[in-house]
Amino acid sequence: MIQVQDVVRNYHAGETVVRALKGVSLEIADGEFISIAGPSGSGKTTLLNLIGCIDALDGGEITIDGTRVSQMDKRAKTEFRRHNLGFIFQTYNLIPVLTAYENVSFVLSILSLPEKEIEERTMRILREVGLEGMEHRRPDRLSGGQQQRIAIARALVKNPKIVLADEPTANLDSKTGEEILKLMKQMNEKYHTTFIFSTHDTMVMEYARRLVSLHDGQIESDERR
Amino acid sequence: MKFIISLALKNLSRYRRRTLITAFAIAIGLMMFIVVDSVLIGVEAESMRNLRWYETSSARIMHEEYWEERLLKPLDISVEQPYEIISSLEQIGIPAAPRTTFAADMILYSDDFGEDGNMSVQVTAVDPDLDNTVFRFEETLIEGRFAEAGANELVIGSWFAEDIGAELGYWVTFVTRGRGGFYEAMDMQIVGIVNCPNPNVNRTLLMIPIDVADEYLGMEGTVTEINMAIPERSDISKEVARIAEMLDDSSQRVKVARWDELAQDYVALAETKRGGTSMILFMVFLIAAVGISNTMLMAIYERIRELGMMRALGMSDRAIQLSFMIEAGGIGLIGSITGVLLGVLGNIYMVNVGVDLGFLMRDLDMGYRIQSVMRGAWSPATLVVAFLFGTLLSMLVAYIPTRRALKMDIPSCLRHQ
Numbered sequence: 041m042i043q044v045q046d047v048v049r050n051y052h053a054g055e056t057v058v059r060a061l062k063g064v065s066l067e068i069a070d071g072e073f074i075s076i077a078g079p080s081g082s083g084k085t086t087l088l089n090l091i092g093c094i095d096a097l098d099g100g101e102i103t104i105d106g107t108r109v110s111q112m113d114k115r116a117k118t119e120f121r122r123h124n125l126g127f128i129f130q131t132y133n134l135i136p137v138l139t140a141y142e143n144v145s146f147v148l149s150i151l152s153l154p155e156k157e158i159e160e161r162t163m164r165i166l167r168e169v170g171l172e173g174m175e176h177r178r179p180d181r182l183s184g185g186q187q188q189r190i191a192i193a194r195a196l197v198k199n200p201k202i203v204l205a206d207e208p209t210a211n212l213d214s215k216t217g218e219e220i221l222k223l224m225k226q227m228n229e230k231y232h233t234t235f236i237f238s239t240h241d242t243m244v245m246e247y248a249r250r251l252v253s254l255h256d257g258q259i260e261s262d263e264r265r
Numbered sequence: 266m267k268f269i270i271s272l273a274l275k276n277l278s279r280y281r282r283r284t285l286i287t288a289f290a291i292a293i294g295l296m297m298f299i300v301v302d303s304v305l306i307g308v309e310a311e312s313m314r315n316l317r318w319y320e321t322s323s324a325r326i327m328h329e330e331y332w333e334e335r336l337l338k339p340l341d342i343s344v345e346q347p348y349e350i351i352s353s354l355e356q357i358g359i360p361a362a363p364r365t366t367f368a369a370d371m372i373l374y375s376d377d378f379g380e381d382g383n384m385s386v387q388v389t390a391v392d393p394d395l396d397n398t399v400f401r402f403e404e405t406l407i408e409g410r411f412a413e414a415g416a417n418e419l420v421i422g423s424w425f426a427e428d429i430g431a432e433l434g435y436w437v438t439f440v441t442r443g444r445g446g447f448y449e450a451m452d453m454q455i456v457g458i459v460n461c462p463n464p465n466v467n468r469t470l471l472m473i474p475i476d477v478a479d480e481y482l483g484m485e486g487t488v489t490e491i492n493m494a495i496p497e498r499s500d501i502s503k504e505v506a507r508i509a510e511m512l513d514d515s516s517q518r519v520k521v522a523r524w525d526e527l528a529q530d531y532v533a534l535a536e537t538k539r540g541g542t543s544m545i546l547f548m549v550f551l552i553a554a555v556g557i558s559n560t561m562l563m564a565i566y567e568r569i570r571e572l573g574m575m576r577a578l579g580m581s582d583r584a585i586q587l588s589f590m591i592e593a594g595g596i597g598l599i600g601s602i603t604g605v606l607l608g609v610l611g612n613i614y615m616v617n618v619g620v621d622l623g624f625l626m627r628d629l630d631m632g633y634r635i636q637s638v639m640r641g642a643w644s645p646a647t648l649v650v651a652f653l654f655g656t657l658l659s660m661l662v663a664y665i666p667t668r669r670a671l672k673m674d675i676p677s678c679l680r681h682q
Binding site for chain 1: 271582
């Protein structure tokens with residue numbers, strides 16, 4: 041369970057203060073497939089970053105499974121992310137010198153798992169995202185959709201509680217984007233992992249079981265389907 | 266750890282051109298360091314050897330009070346019964362030769378030199394039979410012969426002869442004050458011209474037989490110095506202490522000075538030059554360090570997003586830092602290996618062939634006792650230092666830009682273009 045309580049986040053651009061989130065409160069249950077929607081500058085990426093423990097808030101509190109993550113220091117947040125969170129980025133952010141296999145397995149290497157387990161889990165997740173036989177290819181020899189599949193595999197391989205996806209289909213054509221969404225939904229159902237993704241694409245919103253709309257740093261609507 | 270090393274190595278090959286260019290810059294810096302250091306060591310060793318072989322000998326015995334007054338070259342403060350001391354030294358296996366040095370006015374005549382003239386000089390009176398057992402002039406004669414005992418004959422340095430237009434058979438007169446202060450004039454005929462590896466000697470040498478000087482100057486068998494050839498591999502300080510102890514038993518008040526005490530001016534100059542050269546070497550390293558730092562800065566800044574992703578996925582700052590430092594160390598390692606190899610190749614040439622700077626040395630006194638060819642010398646310690654320094658410095662200079670990049674917050678890293 042993720043509890044976001046009255047969260048405030050301000051950014052400073054010179055002398056101007058940009059109020060990105062103005063007291064947002066939200067509860068997300070385990071295993072939800074939730075979309076944070078809104079136009080550019082509405083605060084959706086900021087909210088995702090705060091839940092993902094990669095940004096610091098200016099007010100309010102975020103609790104994940106009873107742990108007050110917003111109170112953690114830098115090292116504890118790194119540790120928390122390492123074990124509990126997966127990330128999918130709009131631009132995939134794969135390491136270009138590593139193969140598909142290595143891009144996924146390095147997440148498990150960070151967890152210092154035995155070599156055999158790393159291999160088993162990596163091959164299994166690559167098979168599940170449809171990249172079997174491509175594990176030795178580098179990102180530059182794969183399509184955008186295939187690269188995003190590696191990113192999904194990388195996010196899921198450690199069995200995280202939560203996967204945060206920032207505009208996961210924004211760089212893909214609509215057909216590939218839909219395939220990626222189907223894959224994410226399938227993984228959500230299979231592993232019961234909470235998926236939170238930001239988007240301003242209506243097709244993506246269609247797939248969400250819950251749609252939270254942000255506008256100007258505040259929740260405009262929270263719709264369950 | 267395996268992943269960190271593997272990532273660092275893969276990034277090295279990913280940016281192959283950058284890796285090679287930076288490694289090449291490091292290699293050139295290290296090669297310069299090795300070669301310059303080698304030449305410096307070689308030139309210094311050769312200068313010191315040429316000082317001992319042609320100027321100071323390994324050590325010198327003189328009257329205790331002469332040391333303080335040595336610049337005035339007084340003849341009345343001299344060593345008595347020098348041949349007794351020489352004989353004692355020979356008994357303990359140390360060749361020795363007497364010399365008397367004195368300041369004089371040298372008069373040149375228009376009959377020989379084309380015009381009359383005079384100049385202040387320093388004349389060295391040597392024992393023709395013993396001098397070559399201590400000094401190494403035997404092979405340096407380029408014209409004529411050495412002066413013979415009892416004859417008014419003079420041997421002159423080749424550059425000195427060139428400068429004053431002297432040739433064999435020319436006559437000169439030395440006017441000086443003998444022991445006791447009387448004025449004396451000595452007519453000497455040039456019978457030999459020497460050219461030795463020590464430019465200072467070639468510029469100033471005027472050598473006459475010691476028995477002739479003894480008679481003219483009224484030395485009564487005394488000499489101003491006894492020079493000794495202590496075997497090259499011996500510990501000169503220990504030998505000097507041993508000789509001083511031996512001479513303590515005699516009735517004479519003498520001092521034994523090592524060659525480096527006698528050549529204090531050169532030693533001080535060499536130390537100053539060493540300081541200056543260290544500065545040049547430091548600059549070479551600074552340039553290499555700035556080069557690596559700049560390369561790593563670029564490498565890090567173009568991978569900020571990748572860095573942000575790794576941090577978001579839970580990789581610790583320390584692990585990321587280590588990965589970049591290993592990468593930089595890899596560049597340093599390639600550069601260091603290449604640099605040491607190039608340095609060794611350059612050194613093979615410098616040690617065996619060297620650089621002929623004779624055209625420069627003839628008219629420019631750099632203080633070094635090298636006449637023309639500057640040769641290098643092998644220094645394994647320099648190779649090790651260059652290798653370690655190149656590798657470790659590369660790692661060190663990567664630390665600061667990585668640290669700065671890691672201070673950025675993760676969302677900024679992920680947004681970085």
